[in-house]
Amino acid sequence: MRVLIVEDEPFMAEAIEAVLKKNNYSVDLAFDGEYGLDCALSEIYDVVILDIMLPKIDGFRVVQTMRRNEELMARIRALIRRQPQIRNLNYLVYEDLVLYPFLLKITCNNKEIAITLKESQVLEILFSNKNQIVSKNILIERIWGYESNTEDNHVEVYISFLRKNCSI
The missing domain is CATH 1.10.10.10 (Winged helix-like DNA-binding domain superfamily/Winged helix DNA-binding domain)
Structure with a gap:
């Protein structure tokens, strides 16, 4: 399982990372909301651990943007199902x-x-x-x-x- 940790405090992020790696998880770190959002939207992560108070973009906006992106993908899939020629x-x-x-x-x-x-x-x-x-x-x-x-x-x-x- 691949985990993304978005946390601006390096000590906290590295502590969580150490625990997860000890339990055989693959872990990546992001130290601000903007970079964390870019990583999360790559859809390679199974889990995102997200702090609320982050530099550049706060955690709430990161989640809102991620949800909007999920909705967009669901609409695209629905359109593809309706258009047999582009399936x-x-x-x-x-x-x-x-x-x-x-x-x-x-x-x-x-x-x-x-x-x-x-x-x-x-x-x-x-x-x-x-x-x-x-x-x-x-x-x-x-x-x-x-x-x-x-x-x-x-x-x-x-x-x-x-x-x-x-x-x-």
Whole structure:
């Protein structure tokens, strides 16, 4: 797991970094909000630990900008789904399952199955984290958002749907 720490106090940032590295996390540091925002928008981090009082851009504005960027990407994906001629045909493979996230379908055992956006998002996260445990909380945060009221059983329902459609 890759973690970004955005903290303007070097002692505090390095202390958190040391604890995380000791627990085998990959950690990068940013010492102001502007650089932290640039790093966070790169989408290479699984977790961002963010101070509120930062130089250049405060932590609240960093989060607001990150959320606006997430909304923009969601709208772009929605437009792509509506425009078949510009759909991206990329796919992900795990054993005998093939996921086509932009087409909202999977193939397994030579059978093509239409899936929902949420099912596709669940599979995309699981496929991208092969041979790793992905908690329900991580799925909820990445699919429904940090401030969502979604509960664990929502994840269980989508996993159940996927298992019924194809042996996962």
